[in-house]
Amino acid sequence: MQTGIHPQLKPTGLVKHYLLLLSLLLPGLVLAQADPNPPMEDFNMEASDPQAMEIADQVMASMGGRAAWDNARYLSWTVFGEDHVWDKWTGRFRWQGDSTVVLMNIHTMEGRAFTNGDEVMDADELLKGAYRDWINAGYWLLMPYKLKDSGVTLGYKEDGQTADGREAHILTLGFEGVGLTPQNGYDVYVDKESGLVTQWSYYANADQEEPSFTTTWDGYEYYGGIMLANTRAVPGDESNARVLSNLGVYSELPDAVFEDSGWISLASLGTQEESAY
Numbered sequence: 001m002q003t004g005i006h007p008q009l010k011p012t013g014l015v016k017h018y019l020l021l022l023s024l025l026l027p028g029l030v031l032a033q034a035d036p037n038p039p040m041e042d043f044n045m046e047a048s049d050p051q052a053m054e055i056a057d058q059v060m061a062s063m064g065g066r067a068a069w070d071n072a073r074y075l076s077w078t079v080f081g082e083d084h085v086w087d088k089w090t091g092r093f094r095w096q097g098d099s100t101v102v103l104m105n106i107h108t109m110e111g112r113a114f115t116n117g118d119e120v121m122d123a124d125e126l127l128k129g130a131y132r133d134w135i136n137a138g139y140w141l142l143m144p145y146k147l148k149d150s151g152v153t154l155g156y157k158e159d160g161q162t163a164d165g166r167e168a169h170i171l172t173l174g175f176e177g178v179g180l181t182p183q184n185g186y187d188v189y190v191d192k193e194s195g196l197v198t199q200w201s202y203y204a205n206a207d208q209e210e211p212s213f214t215t216t217w218d219g220y221e222y223y224g225g226i227m228l229a230n231t232r233a234v235p236g237d238e239s240n241a242r243v244l245s246n247l248g249v250y251s252e253l254p255d256a257v258f259e260d261s262g263w264i265s266l267a268s269l270g271t272q273e274e275s276a277y
Contacts, residue, residue: 151178
């Protein structure tokens with residue numbers, strides 16, 4: 001009994017050549033189709049605008065790229081007179097304000113609080129307050145990295161200009177089932193030349209006609225391979241700009257940062273990781 005491939009099914013020379021070519025191309029095609037900036041789980045892709053999502057990817061690339069953002073582990077910043085240090089990989093979080101220090105994990109909501117060095121035994125409200133501040137103050141620092149975040153619907157409003165006359169794409173951010181104030185909304189101005197967010201407008205209620213406030217998003221510098229902007233100013237009133245200080249991105253920090261109840265200076269956290277860009 002004859003075995004092997006049926007004569008009519010044997011590959012011809014042309015077919016063999018095609019199969020070889022396909023085997024060489026497929027790995028490249030798979031890589032080309034891989035999303036360099038995949039959305040977070042529960043991002044509302046179906047309701048989001050394709051052009052807006054493409055611009056969000058450009059923003060991520062302009063700020064250092066998704067890989068650099070994912071690899072940025074420890075971040076520090078001061079805004080509204082309060083200090084923050086966040087371990088982005090594990091959820092550990094240090095908050096300092098006035099005479100109070102909160103050490104917690106934003107994933108588990110477990111932690112401890114200290115006032116003037118003494119532990120607060122009933123610390124639930126302080127933990128909740130620090131968590132609220134992590135959301136709010138974190139957004140003031142990191143919003144451009146969160147355009148495709150969980151619960152977000154990303155829209156394209158129009159071509160427009162920032163207050164200083166620069167051409168910009170205006171994106172909209174809406175929320176559902178996420179955060180503490182899902183009724184909020186934002187207009188996000190992406191500069192057409194730089195690909196960076198250069199202005200935002202905040203709506204306490206997404207359906208209101210006029211924004212509650214508008215500020216610039218300025219002062220970009222590299223920290224540990226990613227870009228952060230430190231200045232928020234009401235257009236026309238730059239003399240009263242709000243400046244975020246103690247910005248830092250670190251590859252390593254001692255555990256004591258998230259365990260020591262004593263006040264620490266964020267400026268003493270160490271030398272920031274050198275930018276690879």
